[in-house]
Amino acid sequence: MSNISIIGLGQMARVLAARALAGANAVEVIGRDAAKAADVAGALGHGASAGTAGAAPAGDIVILAVPHGSAVPLVSQYGDALAGKVVVDITNPFNPSATGVVTPDGTSVAQEVAQAAPESAHVVKAFNTVFGHVLAQGRPLDVFIAGDDVQAKASTAAFIESIGLRPMDTGDLKMAQWLEGAGVLMMGLGRHGVGNYNFSLGVDIAD
Numbered sequence: 201m202s203n204i205s206i207i208g209l210g211q212m213a214r215v216l217a218a219r220a221l222a223g224a225n226a227v228e229v230i231g232r233d234a235a236k237a238a239d240v241a242g243a244l245g246h247g248a249s250a251g252t253a254g255a256a257p258a259g260d261i262v263i264l265a266v267p268h269g270s271a272v273p274l275v276s277q278y279g280d281a282l283a284g285k286v287v288v289d290i291t292n293p294f295n296p297s298a299t300g301v302v303t304p305d306g307t308s309v310a311q312e313v314a315q316a317a318p319e320s321a322h323v324v325k326a327f328n329t330v331f332g333h334v335l336a337q338g339r340p341l342d343v344f345i346a347g348d349d350v351q352a353k354a355s356t357a358a359f360i361e362s363i364g365l366r367p368m369d370t371g372d373l374k375m376a377q378w379l380e381g382a383g384v385l386m387m388g389l390g391r392h393g394v395g396n397y398n399f400s401l402g403v404d405i406a407d
């Protein structure tokens with residue numbers, strides 16, 4: 201069982217929270233509107249709690265389920281409250297047409313988050329290559345992850361397994377730029393080859 205805090209109260213936050221609770225994890229949701237956070241926690245049930253924005257999250261794993269532009273400011277605002285945490289960045293830094301990323305070449309939101317986070321926090325990129333509505337369907341999926349700290353990736357992988365999904369380690373945090381690119385790839389597939397967004401990216405391993 202993992203102890204999860206989720207910052208954000210939108211689609212991904214709610215889906216991840218519901219899946220986490222179904223996987224017998226402890227879940228705290230944190231939003232900038234305390235009343236809305238309490239409502240979301242109440243609607244989730246199963247012991248979900250509402251945390252306080254800006255205070256130290258209760259979870260060992262803190263998921264940033266906010267727009268990409270909010271991730272770095274948020275982590276800076278939390279500052280030492282994130283010391284020692286595994287910080288999971290799920291953001292996709294799409295440009296307005298979702299045909300590219302807005303981050304400069306050679307970097308990623310996850311790497312920017314790592315620079316803003318306390319030294320003792322460990323950032324893992326995960327879940328950005330999974331559509332929220334597909335995650336909500338409950339089918340098995342591959343979740344690509346990237347990060348520099350082996351233990352932080354192991355904790356994130358254990359959480360992913362607890363919700364019935366398969367973690368797929370892609371390497372160190374520099375790989376996050378390609379995972380963020382894979383988010384763009386998914387949008388292109390949705391627009392073209394697949395023709396809708398009811399699909400997932402996965403790895404087919406030959407025997």
Ligand SMILES: NC(=O)c1ccc[n+]([C@@H]2O[C@H](COP(=O)([O-])OP(=O)(O)OC[C@H]3O[C@@H](n4cnc5c(N)ncnc54)[C@H](OP(=O)(O)O)[C@@H]3O)[C@@H](O)[C@H]2O)c1
Pocket residue numbers: 207208209210211212213231232233236264265266267268270274290291292293327328329330331332333
């Ligand atoms: N939707 C998907 O299928 C999907 C898939 C993979 C990755 N992602 C990524 O997941 C992230 C969340 O996506 P979403 O679809 O859940 O978005 P969403 O439904 O628009 O929710 C975004 C949430 O972020 C909160 N927020 C924004 N700025 C904040 C701040 N400074 N402090 C605290 N909370 C803040 C919003 O708060 P309020 O409630 O107060 O407005 C809202 O609850 C995005 O980065 C997206 O790229 C999404």
